[in-house]
Structures are given as C-alpha cells and as structure tokens.
Amino acid sequence: MIEFRTVTKQFPDGTVAVDEFSLVIPARQTTVLVGSSGSGKTTLLRMINRMVEKTSGEIEIDGESIYKLNPVALRRSIGYVMQNSGLLPHRKVIDNVATVPLLNGVKKADARRAALDLLDTVGLDRALADRYPSQLSGGQQQRVGVARGLAANPNILLMDEPFGAVDPIVRAELQQELVRLQRELGKTIVFVTHDIDEAFLLGDQVVLLEKGGRIAQKGTPAEILSRPANDFVATFIGADRGRRALRVEVVNGRNVVVDADGRPTGVLQA
Amino acid sequence: MNWVVNNIGLIWSLTLVQVTLAIPPIILGFIISLPLGWLANRFRLTRGALLTISGLLYTIPSLPLFIALPAILGTGILDPINVVVGLTIYAVALMVRQTADALASVDPGTKQAATAMGFSGWSRFWKVEFPLAGPVLLAGLRVVSVSTVSLVSIGSVIGVTSLGYLFLNGLQRDIPGEVISGIVATLVIAIVFDFILVGIGRLLMPWTRADRTTRSSRRAKGIKAPGVRAAENPVEVMAK
Numbered sequence: 001m002i003e004f005r006t007v008t009k010q011f012p013d014g015t016v017a018v019d020e021f022s023l024v025i026p027a028r029q030t031t032v033l034v035g036s037s038g039s040g041k042t043t044l045l046r047m048i049n050r051m052v053e054k055t056s057g058e059i060e061i062d063g064e065s066i067y068k069l070n071p072v073a074l075r076r077s078i079g080y081v082m083q084n085s086g087l088l089p090h091r092k093v094i095d096n097v098a099t100v101p102l103l104n105g106v107k108k109a110d111a112r113r114a115a116l117d118l119l120d121t122v123g124l125d126r127a128l129a130d131r132y133p134s135q136l137s138g139g140q141q142q143r144v145g146v147a148r149g150l151a152a153n154p155n156i157l158l159m160d161e162p163f164g165a166v167d168p169i170v171r172a173e174l175q176q177e178l179v180r181l182q183r184e185l186g187k188t189i190v191f192v193t194h195d196i197d198e199a200f201l202l203g204d205q206v207v208l209l210e211k212g213g214r215i216a217q218k219g220t221p222a223e224i225l226s227r228p229a230n231d232f233v234a235t236f237i238g239a240d241r242g243r244r245a246l247r248v249e250v251v252n253g254r255n256v257v258v259d260a261d262g263r264p265t266g267v268l269q270a
Numbered sequence: 271m272n273w274v275v276n277n278i279g280l281i282w283s284l285t286l287v288q289v290t291l292a293i294p295p296i297i298l299g300f301i302i303s304l305p306l307g308w309l310a311n312r313f314r315l316t317r318g319a320l321l322t323i324s325g326l327l328y329t330i331p332s333l334p335l336f337i338a339l340p341a342i343l344g345t346g347i348l349d350p351i352n353v354v355v356g357l358t359i360y361a362v363a364l365m366v367r368q369t370a371d372a373l374a375s376v377d378p379g380t381k382q383a384a385t386a387m388g389f390s391g392w393s394r395f396w397k398v399e400f401p402l403a404g405p406v407l408l409a410g411l412r413v414v415s416v417s418t419v420s421l422v423s424i425g426s427v428i429g430v431t432s433l434g435y436l437f438l439n440g441l442q443r444d445i446p447g448e449v450i451s452g453i454v455a456t457l458v459i460a461i462v463f464d465f466i467l468v469g470i471g472r473l474l475m476p477w478t479r480a481d482r483t484t485r486s487s488r489r490a491k492g493i494k495a496p497g498v499r500a501a502e503n504p505v506e507v508m509a510k
Contacts, residue, residue, distance in 0.1 A: 051386055076388030086383025090401045090477045099387050132480035148387070 001027045002048060002156065002188065007057030009043055009213075017043040018213035020057070026205065027062075027155070030182055030189040034199040034236075035209030035216075041192045044213060045158050048190060049078045061156070076100055079149030079157040079187070083164045085141035087133040093119075093144050094129040100152040111151075118147040123177060139170035146178070150185070159191045163198070175201055196237050200225070208233055273447035281436070285455050288433045291422045292459070294354050296415050299361020300407075306362070307369020308395075321367055328363035332356065332421060336428045353425040353432075360421060361414045368410025372403035405478055408471045412464055419460040423452075433459075 002025040009018040018040040025031045033041040046052040047059060050071040059066050066074055087096045095102075097115035102108065119126050122143040133141055142162055149157055163171045175198060182189060182202075193199055199206045200221040208216040208224065210232060217229040225244060228234040238244055248255045248268060255268035274281065310320040339345070339352040376399050384398040426434030436452030439445075472479065 049386060051382070072388050072390045075386055080383075080386040082379070082383055082386065084379055086379055086386070088380060088384065088398060088402075089377075090398075090404075090475070103388050103393075132477045134477070135480055 001025065001062055002190065003060045003063075004044070004047075005058040005060070007044075007047065007059060008055045009040070009047065009052060010055045016212055018047075021213045021215075023207060023215065023218070025188065025190055027188045028186045029204040030191055030202050031205045031207060032191045032193060032199040032203035033207050033209060034193055034196055034203075036194055036236075038211055039209035040211075040213035041194075041209050042160055044209075045160055045190055045192045048156070048158055049075045049080060051075075076104055076152060077154055077156075079152070079154040081142075081145045081149040081157065081159045081162045083161045085133065085138075085145040087141055087144055087148070089133050091132075092129065093124075093131050093133065093136070096133065096144055097147045097151050099148055104152060115147070115151060118151055119144075121150065121181070122147045137170075138166045139174060142166060142170075142174055143177070146181070150187075155188055157187045157189045159189060161193055162191075164193070164195075171198075178202060200237075208236060273445050274451050277448070277451075281433075281451050281455055284431065284433050284435060284452075285459065287431060288419065288422050288456065288459055291350060291353055291425065291430075291432055292357070292415075292419045292463070295357035295361045295418050296411070296463075298354075298358045299365050299414055299418075300411060302358070302362050303365035303369045306366045307373060310366060310370035311373040317370065321370065324363045324366035327359055330359070332360075332424045333427060335359070336425060336430075348429045350425070350430050352428070353422060353430050357418050357421055361418060364414050364417065365410055368413075369403075369407060372406035372410065373399060375406050376402045401475070404471070404475045408467060408475075412467050415463045415467055416460045419463060420456060423456060 004021050004023045004025075006020045006022055007018060008016065008020055010016045021040075021044065033044055035041050043052050047054055048061075048066070050066060054067075087093075088099070091099075094112055094115045097118050098106075098108075098111035101111040101114065106114075116126055116129060119129060124140060124143050124147070128136065128140065128144075133144065136144065145162065149159075163174045166174065179202065189202075191199075191202055203221060205218060206221055206224055207218040210216045216236070217224055217233045224233065224237060225239070228237060228239055233239075243260065245260050246257050246265065249258055250256070251264075256264050257266045257268055258264050306320055306324070310317045335356050336352055337347075339356055340347045340349065343351065343355060345351050380402065381394065381399065384394045389398060422432050423434030423437065426432050426438055433452045433456050436448050436455075440448030440450075440452065
C-alpha cells in the first residue's frame, strides 16, 4: 500500500504541481492516475520513487516513510516503466532487462538467466536477447521496458504513460498483455495516462486529476461512469458528448446495445 | 627518391620519435578534459568560464609556448617534456568543449531512466553517460589526434627532434625528397592513428553499428524485419 498524506510539490520556478494531495493506493491492484497535461500526474508518480522530491507532506509505503530510505535503494526496489521505453541504447536487450538485478549485485550469469525467463513472461522471443534496443520495434521496446521493470521482482510497478508512443494496434495489444500479466503477478501498479479509455481498461481504481493534482473523482471505472462527480469529470470521460450514453434497441428479438450515433456496439446477454 | 632510400633508417627513427611524442598528449588531453568537460556541462557558471579559457588556450601560438614552457616548468630547453606539455594544452583546449558537448548529447530520457532504475550518480556517469557520449568524444579525439601528430613537428624548431627535422633540414639543404618524406611520414602516422581510434571505437561501442549490421545480415540471410516477431526463426538469429 502506498499512501500520500497532504503532499505538496512546488518547483523552483514557483509552479505548484501538486497541492496538498492525499490518496491511498491499495496493494496488489492497479491504480490509474489520469488527467491532462499539467494535472501533476507524472510528478505524483515520480514522487513515489523520489525522482521528484516533495516540498511538504508525507509518502509511506506499507506504513513506512519513503524519506527514511536511501533514494537509490528505494528506486531499485520499485519497478519503473516509462514512455519511449527508456532502454539503455548501449546495452543488449538481455542486459537491459537484467539492469536492476546487476545493480543489486546478482551474478551476471544468474541475472541473464532470469532475464531470459522474463522475456517469455512479457511475450518476447528469446532470440531478441542479443539485439540492441534500436533494432527492435516500438512495441517490442516497451515489452522489454516492462520486463526490466519486473526484473528485481518489485512489489510496486510505476508506469509513466508506457504505451503512449506506440501505434493504436500495438497499444491495444500491450494493454491486454498488461491485464494478463497483472492477473498472474498481482503487483501494486501505479499507472499514469491521459487516455481515459486506457484508464478504465486497466484501473481497479481510477483517480481523475484536475490542475495541481486536485482529485476530481476517484473510484472504480463503473462508479465514475455511473455517477460523474461534476462537469469536469463528465467532460473528461466523454459522458457529455453522449459517447458513453449507450441504449438498448430490440433487433430480431434480441437486445442490441447502440451508442449515441446509433451504431451497434454489442448484444446484451440475458 | 635516392635520399629516401639512403636515409630510410633516419626516417624510421624520427617516425618513432614523432609517435612517442604524439601519444601522451592525446591520452592526457582526453583524461584531463573529462572532469573539465563534465564541469562545463554540469553548471552554467562553469560552462562559460571553462569554455572561454579552453578556447583561449588554443590561441596561444605554439612557437612562443614551446619556448616559454622551459621557464615555467623548470625543464631544459631541449627536454621533450616541453613538447608533450604544450601539445597537451592544445589537446585540452580542443577536448573540453567537445567533452561538454558529448555529455550534453546524451538523451535526457535515458539519463532519467537510469536514475529511475537505481543507478547512483557515480555509476550513472561511468556506465551510462560516458559510454553514450562515446561517439561524440571519439569524433573530438580524432581531431585532437590529427592536430597533435602534425604539431609535434613544430618541436623541431626549438630543437626537439622529430619528423619536423626533415622539413627544416630538407629546406635548408634543398633536398625535396627529404621534405616530402617528412610530410608523407607525418600523414601516414595521422592516418594510422585515425584508423586505430576508429577501430577502438568500433570495439568499445558495438551498439553504434548495430542497426547497420543487422540490416545487412538480415538481407543476406533473408530474415524479416524486427516487427514480425513470430515469423522469425530463432536458430537463424542465434547463428549470427
């Protein structure tokens, strides 16, 4: 469990990225922070592994303040996956995956063996192990990034718009992979995105952020869809444009669900 | 041509002297520029100061410098150390800016990722920033290498014998073969040094060629593009 308690972050230039933010992120679930740019979502994520230091407030992991830990040790204990993969271009795929275990002093042969297993876990061909990142497609690079995030077997996985830079087809594929992985691994995932559909797909808990890290609404996707807290939320999730307003029409004796434009999206099961 | 044949021993021994005098400044210049370049890249204040000073160093004319150095260093006027120190100053003058630029060329996203993985500041520099700055560092080192090899000759004017002796002596005695052999030997050294540097670069930075090699070997073996993961034959790739 990760807990933010009245955390504020003011950057040296005076901008308040996050103002008195409080949130409990439950263990072994996926929490998605979603908002447009300037909502402070990435700042919040990076405060968890102290890439960004707080101005005031407290952040705890399993009841222990993260400020009592050495930042480097803290970061090695938390998985991190970023946009554009963030792979080290001068290291082979296998060594990229093994980065954190190697930093932790695991023997090279052992780290590499474990890294090969991880390639299987994220659905990558082991033959890619000896390639350099530049020799992979964008989707493959993101998979390597996920494998690297998992390599030290962390309880917590931070994901900063990890699928933002790949094409829609690959993105959908990667999202499904993540859903499968999370079912198997049960990590505490904190996922940042500006894509509300991605948030609803992946999140057990979705936290909608307004400017300055103000929580507009939090809850399960169903809770937010069924009762948007205010106009901002309604606009953000597309309820105001009727995009989420599905209705049922009876066709051939079956209940067909159609969207606001009258396009069928599925059939209601009895 | 006769002169060359008769004096091949002299040319060879002067070539060796030239090489011996050129290597230390190149290596020392690289090593000294590393912390200075890092400082120049790290802080805005130091950047202006260091780059200006190192730029000014290069404007010192070489002949007066070689003559002034014995007085400053307390060395003998004919001591080869004067040449080594002088050329190191020029190497540093060139390399500080290049090192700063090389470190600045490293993608900030990659540096952030390294921090997020848990690299400490020191290990992030040596294991991530330094190697990734490699291609730009190498480019600078190649310029320094060529410039140093040719500047060693100036030492001959103050009496530190090198291939420069052949130009001076050849001009005075009007032996074109001697002058030309000095030029050719200097060129050959510069070219050989360049080959060695490029070779070291290829050895230490295999990732810079990774794109090219796979593309060509893929063509040769008929392996499909990386996008088609499932279709690839692992054995073929492993065999590479």
